[in-house]
Amino acid sequence: xxxxxxxxxxxxxxxxxxxxxxxxxxxxxxxxxxxxxxxxxxxxxxxxxxxxxxxxxxxxxxxxxxxxxxxxxxxxxxxxxxxxxxxxxxxxxxxxxxxxxxxxxxxxxxxxxxxxxxxxxxxxxxxxxxxxxxxxxxxxxxxxxxxxxxxxxxxxxxxxxxxxxxxxxxxxxxxxxxxxxxxxxxxxxxxxxxxxxxxxxxxxxxxxxxxxxxxxxxxxxxxxxxxxxxxxxxxxxxxxxxxxxxxxxxxxxxxxxxxxxxxxxxxxxxxxxxxxxxxxxxxxxxxxxxxxxxxxxxxxxxxxxxxxxxxxxxxxxxxxxxxxxxxxxxxxxxxxxxxxxxxxxxxxxxxxxxxxxxxxxxxxxxxxxxxxxxxx
Amino acid sequence: xxxxxxxxxxxxxxxxxxxxxxxxxxxxxxxxxxxxxxxxxxxxxxxxxxxxxxxxxxxxxxxxxxxxxxxxxxxxxxxxxxxxxxxxxxxxxxxxxxxxxxxxxxxxxxxxxxxxxxxxxxxxxxxxxxxxxxxxxxxxxxxxxxxxxxxxxxxxxxxxxxxxxxxxxxxxxxxxxxxxxxxxxxxxxxxxxxxxxxxxxxxxxxxxxxxxxxxxxxxxxxxxxxxxxxxxxxxxxxxxxxxxxxxxxxxxxxxxxxxxxxxxxxxxxxxxxxxxxxxxxxxxxxxxxxxxxxxxxxxxxxxxxxxxxxxxxxxxxxxxxxxxxxxxxxxxxxxxxxxxxxxxxxxxxxxxxxxxxxxxxxxxxxxxxxxxxxxx
DNA sequence: AATCGATGTGAGTCCGGTCTCAATCGTAGG
DNA sequence: CCTACGATTGAGACCGGACTCACATCGATT
Numbered sequence: 001x002x003x004x005x006x007x008x009x010x011x012x013x014x015x016x017x018x019x020x021x022x023x024x025x026x027x028x029x030x031x032x033x034x035x036x037x038x039x040x041x042x043x044x045x046x047x048x049x050x051x052x053x054x055x056x057x058x059x060x061x062x063x064x065x066x067x068x069x070x071x072x073x074x075x076x077x078x079x080x081x082x083x084x085x086x087x088x089x090x091x092x093x094x095x096x097x098x099x100x101x102x103x104x105x106x107x108x109x110x111x112x113x114x115x116x117x118x119x120x121x122x123x124x125x126x127x128x129x130x131x132x133x134x135x136x137x138x139x140x141x142x143x144x145x146x147x148x149x150x151x152x153x154x155x156x157x158x159x160x161x162x163x164x165x166x167x168x169x170x171x172x173x174x175x176x177x178x179x180x181x182x183x184x185x186x187x188x189x190x191x192x193x194x195x196x197x198x199x200x201x202x203x204x205x206x207x208x209x210x211x212x213x214x215x216x217x218x219x220x221x222x223x224x225x226x227x228x229x230x231x232x233x234x235x236x237x238x239x240x241x242x243x244x245x246x247x248x249x250x251x252x253x254x255x256x257x258x259x260x261x262x263x264x265x266x267x268x269x270x271x272x273x274x275x276x277x278x279x280x281x282x283x284x285x286x287x288x289x290x291x292x293x294x295x296x297x298x299x300x301x302x303x304x305x306x307x308x309x310x311x312x313x314x315x316x317x318x319x320x321x322x323x324x325x326x327x328x329x330x331x332x333x334x335x336x337x338x339x340x341x342x343x344x345x346x347x348x349x350x351x352x353x354x355x356x357x358x359x360x361x362x363x364x365x366x367x368x369x370x371x372x373x374x375x376x
Numbered sequence: 377x378x379x380x381x382x383x384x385x386x387x388x389x390x391x392x393x394x395x396x397x398x399x400x401x402x403x404x405x406x407x408x409x410x411x412x413x414x415x416x417x418x419x420x421x422x423x424x425x426x427x428x429x430x431x432x433x434x435x436x437x438x439x440x441x442x443x444x445x446x447x448x449x450x451x452x453x454x455x456x457x458x459x460x461x462x463x464x465x466x467x468x469x470x471x472x473x474x475x476x477x478x479x480x481x482x483x484x485x486x487x488x489x490x491x492x493x494x495x496x497x498x499x500x501x502x503x504x505x506x507x508x509x510x511x512x513x514x515x516x517x518x519x520x521x522x523x524x525x526x527x528x529x530x531x532x533x534x535x536x537x538x539x540x541x542x543x544x545x546x547x548x549x550x551x552x553x554x555x556x557x558x559x560x561x562x563x564x565x566x567x568x569x570x571x572x573x574x575x576x577x578x579x580x581x582x583x584x585x586x587x588x589x590x591x592x593x594x595x596x597x598x599x600x601x602x603x604x605x606x607x608x609x610x611x612x613x614x615x616x617x618x619x620x621x622x623x624x625x626x627x628x629x630x631x632x633x634x635x636x637x638x639x640x641x642x643x644x645x646x647x648x649x650x651x652x653x654x655x656x657x658x659x660x661x662x663x664x665x666x667x668x669x670x671x672x673x674x675x676x677x678x679x680x681x682x683x684x685x686x687x688x689x690x691x692x693x694x695x696x697x698x699x700x701x702x703x704x705x706x707x708x709x710x711x712x713x714x715x716x717x718x719x720x721x722x723x724x725x726x727x728x729x730x731x732x733x734x735x736x737x738x739x740x741x742x743x744x745x746x747x748x749x750x751x752x
Numbered sequence: 753a754a755t756c757g758a759t760g761t762g763a764g765t766c767c768g769g770t771c772t773c774a775a776t777c778g779t780a781g782g
Numbered sequence: 783c784c785t786a787c788g789a790t791t792g793a794g795a796c797c798g799g800a801c802t803c804a805c806a807t808c809g810a811t812t
Binding site (some may be wrong): 055057058062080088091095105272274296298301 | 433444446456457476479494498647651674678
């Protein structure tokens with residue numbers, strides 16, 4: 001019932017103590033629910049706190065407990081639904097354990113990531129979840145780890161450092177989906193990714209991103225197993241804004257030996273690729289087959305619905321958060337580390353090689369062959 | 377070059393001071409770049425700081441400056457691309473001014489929102505951006521405002537409190553788009569929203585959300601201007617998960633006097649509605665017309681591409697952030713408050729009333745009539 | 753009745769910075 | 783040569799809680 005309008009200074013334990021006629025120490029004990037406090041004192045303090053609308057200053061509390069109950073999350077771009085969903089998994093899990101989340105975007109820029117990590121460390125977050133822009137430039141992550149601050153990686157790994165990482169086995173799913181395309185008769189398969197890199201892609205290039213490396217390796221292995229030549233010339237990295245993706249799409253589809261199938265590395269790219277294909281007047285899957293990573297709801301609404309690699313993104317975010325919290329609370333990591341598997345969701349955007357009937361697919365009918373392909 | 381591996385306690389100014397052989401005060405001055413410090417001392421301190429890898433504790437700093445350089449963002453659901461995009465606008469703007477963002481989801485639950493606000497206040501954020509779940513239950517927001525803490529609302533307003541709010545004029549755009557549907561001959565227009573409410577919708581009901589209220593009011597006005605009866609029976613609130621949205625869609629499309637057009641209140645709903653329509657074997661726009669709020673890239677990929685109400689979501693997020701930062705820094709709000717307008721993007725999902733040719737559209741051809749409809 | 757352990761309680765320190773204040777140093781003006 | 787004013791510098795208070803420690807208090811034990 002105390003209505004004193006706008007007040008400037010916050011109410012502190014000292015104020016409450018004075019109002020309750022007890023020492024600051026006793027008030028703190030009653031409010032913080034620790035130590036020994038008589039019922040009488042507790043009641044008076046609580047009443048005074050209520051009356052004054054006392055609220056503890058978490059900053060001060062953090063100062064001498066050393067715990068901020070805050071975790072830092074560093075992702076490429078929260079606007080990307082992939083990260084939106086992962087973040088949701090993280091925040092939901094964090095909230096359950098009483099943690100808050102500070103979010104920073106890096107736009108997949110390592111410098112921004114280094115900065116983000118430093119800022120979060122300065123703010124004394126209890127731990128970090130990072131989707132590293134690079135799997136190679138990881139000194140800043142190593143430093144975090146060595147300083148003993150809990151850290152969990154998401155989506156991509158970092159070479160060498162023994163960091164807990166939550167990611168799917170990209171090489172395997174990439175192998176499987178490439179195999180699927182191969183079975184449909186495709187040999188000229190393009191791969192388009194936003195990964196920024198200076199080097200031109202070719203066999204053996206160690207790419208900056210474990211995720212993309214693994215995918216390419218999976219593709220390569222599938223081609224090799226099928227005794228086909230891997231079309232390295234159709235790998236397009238450094239895809240940027242919508243316009244550049246359109247151009248890349250045109251390139252791979254209009255060249256001398258054009259792609260008959262296109263794989264989009266994420267949902268954002270997929271959007272522009274499909275649009276470009278439609279603009280070119282090509283039909284999916286009759287003229288060109290299409291496959292993308294991440295299964296968003298809208299992929300079921302296109303005509304035809306799109307064939308995708310579905311990743312348990314929300315669950316991975318949630319798992320990253322609980323792993324981090326385990327670290328923070330000093331508990332050992334989950335006994336058998338949870339594994340996450342991507343699955344190929346076959347819908348309508350992948351068809352048989354246009355122009356000719358499936359060439360030498362006599363050896364095996366399409367989907368059974370795929371279904372039984374056990375990969376180690 | 378100091379490589380002492382894992383260290384426990386952080387390096388403090390005191391440590392740096394000792395290493396540089398100066399007083400704590402001088403070290404602090406040199407590091408904090410304030411007060412008078414001789415070149416000699418500054419150099420020694422900076423060198424020592426470098427050597428020891430000193431990093432200031434922002435918590436401690438915040439404690440006595442009273443500024444945490446952190447803002448709290450409270451949204452319904454970061455997984456919803458609408459908020460993803462708005463959040464991106466917020467974080468980008470915040471970063472430019474040196475602010476970080478703590479993100480909390482409420483799932484449009486007021487209790488969770490009250491809690492979120494309290495937590496953020498306890499953490500002493502410098503200001504808050506809230507997309508309020510309810511425009512009616514706003515005591516917690518009033519309290520924040522009265523306590524003098526900067527606060528900006530996003531998307532929805534709060535009755536009565538004179539809070540700075542960044543939102544589009546929903547009534548107007550709703551009027552316009554309803555007019556568009558009416559011009560196409562539709563009279564039975566369904567509206568589906570996730571808004572949770574206990575009351576059954578009917579004329580005059582004051583809904584919990586200003587946003588939805590305004591949209592319905594715009595629709596109502598358009599119907600009234602067109603001398604048609606507003607189909608209140610086709611307003612469906614409380615849409616929840618995908619399943620329930622499917623059911624609601626079926627209801628309005630299968631009743632005795634079914635809807636000929638459906639308006640989806642946001643992108644998530646739209647997904648399920650379109651899916652339900654496809655499942656029912658109905659074609660858009662031949663059998664049923666469709667219009668949705670928010671213009672996501674995927675809406676161009678469906679067949680036909682979807683007609684949408686586009687909102688400048690990113691810009692609104694950015695504007696909310698700069699408005700908040702102005703408040704925090706004690707600067708006056710932008711002279712003419714920036715206004716944001718939604719626009720109707722006519723693509724292919726709205727067609728003429730099925731079965732009959734446009735009935736009495738003789739009065740005006742479709743789009744000119746719409747284009748010139750100036751609404752106050 | 754003297755002693756012991758389990759509470760209760762208040763004074764005061766600490767966390768890691770910022771900032772005030774008084775003391776010191778240097779030297780330019782008189 | 784002496785004084786005064788600005789530049790430097792160090793000691794210590796302070797932000798708002800958490801927590802240590804010494805000092806009661808009090809019923810229970812022997």
